[in-house]
Amino acid sequence: MAEDLKNKARELLRARQVDLVIGYKRASDGIAAAPCFIDIEGDADKLIWDAYCVYNLSVYLKDFRGKKIGIIAKACDVKSIIVLLQENQLKREDLFIIGVECPGVIDEKRLCFSDRQYQEVDRAIKCRPCASAVPLLYDWLLKEKEKMGKVSEDHDKYDSVRKLEAKSLAERLKFWEGEFSRCIRCYACRQVCPMCYCPKCVADQAMPAWFPKATGDKGNFSWNVTRAIHLAGRCIDCGECERACPVGIPLRDINKKIEKDVKELFNYEAGLNAERKPLLSCFDKTDPADFIR
Amino acid sequence: MKDWEPKIVGFLCNWCSYAGADLAGTLRIEYPPNIKIIRVPCSGRVNPLFVLKCLMDGADGVLISGCHIGDCHYSEGNFYARRRFAILKRFFEYLGIDPRRFQMSWVSASEGDKWAKLIKVLVEEIKQAGPNKLGGRKDG
Numbered sequence: 001m002a003e004d005l006k007n008k009a010r011e012l013l014r015a016r017q018v019d020l021v022i023g024y025k026r027a028s029d030g031i032a033a034a035p036c037f038i039d040i041e042g043d044a045d046k047l048i049w050d051a052y053c054v055y056n057l058s059v060y061l062k063d064f065r066g067k068k069i070g071i072i073a074k075a076c077d078v079k080s081i082i083v084l085l086q087e088n089q090l091k092r093e094d095l096f097i098i099g100v101e102c103p104g105v106i107d108e109k110r111l112c113f114s115d116r117q118y119q120e121v122d123r124a125i126k127c128r129p130c131a132s133a134v135p136l137l138y139d140w141l142l143k144e145k146e147k148m149g150k151v152s153e154d155h156d157k158y159d160s161v162r163k164l165e166a167k168s169l170a171e172r173l174k175f176w177e178g179e180f181s182r183c184i185r186c187y188a189c190r191q192v193c194p195m196c197y198c199p200k201c202v203a204d205q206a207m208p209a210w211f212p213k214a215t216g217d218k219g220n221f222s223w224n225v226t227r228a229i230h231l232a233g234r235c236i237d238c239g240e241c242e243r244a245c246p247v248g249i250p251l252r253d254i255n256k257k258i259e260k261d262v263k264e265l266f267n268y269e270a271g272l273n274a275e276r277k278p279l280l281s282c283f284d285k286t287d288p289a290d291f292i293r
Numbered sequence: 294m295k296d297w298e299p300k301i302v303g304f305l306c307n308w309c310s311y312a313g314a315d316l317a318g319t320l321r322i323e324y325p326p327n328i329k330i331i332r333v334p335c336s337g338r339v340n341p342l343f344v345l346k347c348l349m350d351g352a353d354g355v356l357i358s359g360c361h362i363g364d365c366h367y368s369e370g371n372f373y374a375r376r377r378f379a380i381l382k383r384f385f386e387y388l389g390i391d392p393r394r395f396q397m398s399w400v401s402a403s404e405g406d407k408w409a410k411l412i413k414v415l416v417e418e419i420k421q422a423g424p425n426k427l428g429g430r431k432d433g
Contacts, residue, residue, distance in 0.1 A: 165387065173389025202342065210342050211349060218349050218428035225388065229341045232380050261383045266376070283372035289362070291382050292375065293398040293411060 002049055005142050008098060009044040009070065018070035018096050022060055024053040032108075035060065047072075049142065054105040054124065056080060056238040059194040061090055068094055074102040076126075078135035079236035079271030080194040086278050087234075089197055099138025104130065108243060126239035126252065129157040136272065160250070161257045176221075182247040183220040185213070189227060189241035189251055195234045202226060228254045233262050233279030236271035299353040299419040301328045301412075304339045306371075309360035309401045316405030324409040325416040328356065335359065337370030341381045344395060349428040354394045354419040358411075361399040371399070393418045394425060 009021045025036035025046040033052040037060075038044055049072065057071055058080045073081060078097060084090045104127030134141065156162070164172060187203065190196045202210050203223055211222030227241075228251075235255045242251040262268050265288050268279050305311040311332050317324065333339060336359025347355045357378060365371045378397055386392045396415060400408050 161387075169386070169389050169391060171389070172387065176388050210346055221428060222345055222349050225345055225384075226342060229345075229381060229384065232377075232384075257387050258380060258384055261380055265379050265383075280373070280377055283369065283376050285362075285372070287372070287376055288379055289375060291379060291397060293396065 001142065001144075002047065005049055005072070005098070005100075006044045006047050008140055008142075009038060009047055010041050012070050012096060013038070013041045013044065018068045020064060020067060021047075021070040021072070021098075022057045023047045023072040023098075024049065024055070024057075049100055051104065051106045051123075053100075054108050054243065056192075056194055056240050058084065059192060059240070061095075061194070062197045065090075066094070068096070070096040070098055072098045072100060073135060073138070074100055074105070075130070075132040075135045076102075076236060076238045077194075078137050080238055082137060082271045082274045083195060083234050083236060083278070084197075085274040086276065092274070096140070097135070097138045099135040099141040101133050101142065101144040103133060103144060104128070124239065124243075126237060126242075137274065158256060158260050160253050161260055164253065164257075176224075177217065179249050180220040180224050181217065183215065183224060183249060184247060185215050185220065185223060186246060188244040188246060192240040192244040193231075194238070194240075195231055196227075202230075224249070224251075224254070227251075228258060231255060232258050233266075233268060234270050235259060297424060299327050299416060299424075300351065301354040301356060301415060301419060302347045302352045303328045303330045303356040303358060304333050304336070304343060305330055305400075306336045306338075306359035306366075307332055307334050308366040309364060309399075310336075310358035310408070312402035313358075313400040313404045313408045316402065317408045318405075320405045322405060322409040324412045327416045327419075328412055335365065335367055335370035336374040337365075337367065337372075339374060339378075341377060344381065348390065348394060348425060351425070353422070353425040354396070354415065356411075356415060357397045358400050361401055364401060390427065391422045393422045 012018045012021065019039060021038040023036055023038065024033040026048055027034040031052065033048060035055055035057055036046055038046065056077045058073065058077050061069060061071065061084065078099065081097065085092060104123035107122050107124040190201060212219035237252065237255060237259060239252055245251060262279060266279060305314060314330060336357055339357050344355045359371045359374060360366065362371060382392065382395060385395055398411055400411065
């Protein structure tokens with residue numbers, strides 16, 4: 001299976017169909033995966049594909065604008081590519097999407113704390129309600145040899161969001177202020193996010209300074225809220241921000257809340273159709289207005 | 294604390310609501326002075342960051358006001374605003390921010406009366422919500 005992948009990468013590079021293949025290689029610990037960038041045929045041997053390939057590689061696409069890129073992408077990664085296409089951040093003709101059938105990736109955080117093998121380690125929480133093993137968009141598909149029989153577990157995707165919604169206003173504020181108080185403002189959530197491509201982030205801006213740059217109640221709260229609203233109708237829930245967060249803020253519970261609201265209010269889901277206009281770049285005359293006096 | 298008066302920031306569109314508020318003055322309708330008005334070209338100009346910054350930096354409430362749907366000077370600015378702030382409104386509530394602190398209203402240039410009534414109600418509601426303690430403020 002991995003052989004098919006390597007052959008395809010070799011073929012693409014040999015035919016000069018792409019300048020670069022973005023994929024996964026084995027990390028130096030011999031277990032985990034690491035992103036790799038392959039621009040000569042001989043290096044294609046490094047490529048791997050298994051459940052350790054947790055990263056969403058589409059975050060690197062913005063670094064290679066104007067080049068022909070081959071990218072290995074899971075179903076969720078392809079969704080983020082679709083959003084980037086919707087927002088004119090990429091040209092479809094510059095991309096060769098090597099889709100991979102994905103039975104769900106491992107839960108990296110839990111693996112770090114145990115020495116169990118993959119078979120025993122659970123799938124990442126984000127993968128459990130996901131039923132889309134095959135990417136929505138690809139130029140070539142690497143098929144899973146043995147059918148892993150990916151079934152979305154009977155798992156309410158918005159379970160944790162609903163639990164929070166059921167709490168009182170004061171409890172929710174206390175909860176989020178507590179979570180945000182741990183934020184060290186490393187911006188790992190931003191760096192790892194394929195949707196965060198602004199050349200100058202509002203968090204780094206000095207004129208005007210939207211919120212304090214130092215850690216503290218005000219700045220931490222503002223940063224986390226800002227990050228979330230900038231992802232409204234764009235986040236495809238690849239879960240990379242939560243994975244990258246060193247202090248374990250449940251960022252997916254924020255992203256999913258907005259995702260849920262957007263679905264309820266506008267019947268819109270991010271990352272499904274590259275032809276459709278982005279949510280906040282259009283409107284509908286029948287949009288909900290019950291909150292306006 | 295009993296002398297506490299809420300501070301409300303109002304983002305008013307230049308074409309309708311600002312003129313509406315102006316009309317309330319011209320008509321000599323009395324309403325509470327708790328609102329600080331910031332004139333913007335259109336309700337579509339308002340960035341969610343404006344609202345966030347106000348609430349973080351000491352405002353007890355924020356109002357966004359613009360032309361009625363269909364009356365926008367730029368035809369569709371308020372449609373975009375409506376979409377954006379429908380999401381923000383629900384999101385703020387999820388974070389535990391009192392929904393009374395963030396409000397939106399359409400006020401036309403002829404609705405000086407509506408404007409004065411709106412501010413009276415708004416000030417009353419925000420008084421009930423109490424001082425905003427977001428952003429680590431301990432005082433009122």
